[in-house]
Amino acid sequence: MESNLTKCPSIDNFRNQVYSTSYSLITLLGFVGNGFALLVLFRSYRQSTPFHVYMINLALSDLLCVMTLPLRVLYYVRQGRWYQGDFLCRISSYLLYVNLYCSIYFMTAMSITRFLAIVYPVRNLQLVTVNRARAVCVGIWLFSSLSSSSFLMSGQTFDKATNTTKCFEPPQTSGKYLKKLQTLNYVALVVGFILPFLVILICYAGIVRTLLSRNLVANRQQNSAARAIRMIAVVLLTFLTSFMPYHVQRTLHLSFLARQDxxxxxxxxxxxxxxVTLSLAAANSCFDPLLYFFSGEGFRSRLSSLRRTVRASSTSQVKPKPVTTSEAGENHHVECS
Structure with missing residues (x-):
């Protein structure tokens, strides 16, 4: 059995290749998907609903995270050399985790909203309003920002062995500091993942049970049921692909560091x-546009409305040829169309 002090081979090449490639793809897909979604959502803001409010905030959270990923790409392309200063090192680490937990809580709020709309439709009209949704969003932003503030405490470091400035490197874990990290991890695991995931599962169980017990005859009811099923699929895909592997691995890793054998x-x-799991966690920004398109209330109708508006504005720029009085009667059917 090798001792815990044995010098192990470096995974720097593997790390640099995986991070630089995955973060580049996430930046491209996340920026295009969430940027386009925000364009559609803001252009149709007059049709605002509580679900609409949550979608806007989720897209904003994703964009903030995606905008910092090019700094990580640059760092790993340069083989672990940081030249952007201490402030950008701190803020880019911080925003990644703010986005992670904002995404979890916004998805939880969206799931509760859809649950109330389907299971308690009458009570939903009184409980769920746009102003309350905005208040919930403010609370989520504040809670996620404050609970992730510990990531602002660690910035760039200077590695004397390689004579380079480092960022995004794991902290030294030994003794009391490791126990502190483990405690913080358990709190984050319960509050930031397990409880929201349980709430989501309970909501989805209630939604499925209600849909199975109803005879959905009207088209409106069928559309609402289809949106709910699509939302369940996308949210569970995001949790099982992005959030769960990261939280499970982080917990196992901290326990692993405490071992001596x-x-x-x-x-x-x-x-x-x-x-791998941190790359998957960052990839949640790419899954969220699927949530807007496949399960967002009226998102596709908003998109169609935006297309018609753009098409109308482009055609209005082409001025029609003046029509004489004698031609007006002959072309009356053209003008009406």
Missing amino acids: TTCSERVAMQKSVV
Whole structure:
């Protein structure tokens, strides 16, 4: 059995390749998807609903996160050399985790909203309003920002061995500091993942049970049921692909660091799993546009409305040829069309 102090092979090449590639793809897909979604949502803001408010805030959260990812790409393309200063190092780490937990809570709020609309439609009209949705969004932003503030405490560091400035590197974990990290992780695991996920599962169980017990005859009811099913699929896909692997791996990794009997192969495998699961966690920004398109209330109708508006504005720029009095009667049917 190899000792815990054995010098293990570096995974820097693996880390640099995976992070630079995955963050580049996430930046492209997340910026285009969420940017386009915000354009549609803001252009149709007069038709605002509570679900609409949550979608806007979720897209804003994703865009804030995606805008910091090019700094990470640059860092890993440069083989772990940081030149952008301490402030950008802190803020880019901070916004990644603010987005992570904002996404979880906004999805939870959207799930509760859809649950109330389907299971308690009468009570939903009194409980769920646009102003209350805005208040919930403010609370989510404040809670996520404050609870992630610990990531602002660690910035860039100077590595004397390589004579380079580092960022996004894991902190030194030993003794009391490791126990503190484990405690913080358990709190974040319960409050930031397990409880929201349980709420979402309860909401979806209630939605499915209600839909199965109803005879959905009207087209409006059928459309509402279809949106609910699509939302369940997208949210569960995001949780199982992005949020769950990251939280499970982070918990296992911190427990792994406390052990003294680990081998090099185990440590290398654990370090590589950190890279993969953090990339998947950041990829939640790419899944959210699917939520807007497939399950958003009227999102596709808003998109069609935006297309008609753009088409009308483009055709109005072409001025029609003046029509004489004698031609007016002959072309009356053209003018009416």
